[in-house]
Amino acid sequence: MSSSRFAKAGDTLERLVENSFRAIDDGAYELKRSVSHDAISVKKAIFACKHAPLITEVKFASPSRGKIREVGTPAEIAIAMEEAGATALSILTQPYMFDGSLGNLLAVRKAVSIPLLMKDIVVSEVQIDAAKQAGADCVLLIKAVFDRDLAESGIEKLHEYALRRELNVLVEAHSEREYADCLSANYELVGINNRNLADLKIDMANTERLIKKLGKGKSVVISESGIAKPADIQYLRSAGADAFLVGTSIMETDDIGAKVRELYNAL
Secondary structure: OOHHHHOOOOOHHHHHHHHHHHHHHOOOOOOOOOOOOOOOOHHHHHHHOOOOOEEEEEOOEEOOOEEOOOOOOHHHHHHHHHHOOOOEEEEEOOOOOOOOOHHHHHHHHHHOOOOEEEEOOOOOHHHHHHHHHOOOOEEEEEHHHHHOOOOOOOHHHHHHHHHHOOOEEEEEEOOHHHHHHHHHOOOOEEEEEOEOOOOOOEOOHHHHHHHHHHOOOOOEEEEEOOOOOHHHHHHHHHHOOOEEEEOHHHHOOOOHHHHHHHHHOOO
16 A cells, blocks of 8 residues: 555545555665564553553654654653653654654663553554564554554454554544444553544543543543643543553653653642
8 A cells, every 4th residue: 555545635644644654665664673572561550550650752743733842862751751650651653743763662662661652653564563673562553544444454453463463552542433442342452532633633521521421341541632730630530541641741841850750740
């Protein structure tokens, strides 16, 4: 499948998917070295956390904010996050619009011992293979990508493929229908994104609304996007979220460790 199928891509999600196919075509997921690493359970790490279970994000740019900070030393940032209490780290590997790379993931894997999520717009087994090779513990699958038939295969096929590669899988939902499907499928890790990937608008109440209406089933629910202060963590925990994925509000601060500690101690 080529990125050319999205030549007339309209919304943000389609552009993100187009960039993933472009990155595959450009060889961004081809690694000359690999890390021998047994996957660490994200679920166990979340339940072992004594305060707010944070999945903190190492990212230098995003579609909604553009450049967040200069691309520094990812390993140093990751160490600061781990020392401040982060339960797991989300490492952006998409080179276009996010300034990410597999090199960043490799560098962070060597620097920390907590679980790592390869954060990308996954559309192909090629990316899952790269995640394993680079030392990731978990990959992200965005439900909307598959519901709109934008990936090279269906979500169940890629989900099963990732599990066979001994990777955890975080399946991300935004809408009520997507979330209901995730619960019905009994996915172990389900993310509720408070950001609508079509228009990039944030609605912090999305997590509360979906959990209140549909519950959590057997899933560990991670609230994503828009989290900036301890009160946000407290609100989302009261709504039923088990963990919290936080990126921009941490990466845009001068003292990353202090910001992570502030959010970690919210609970």
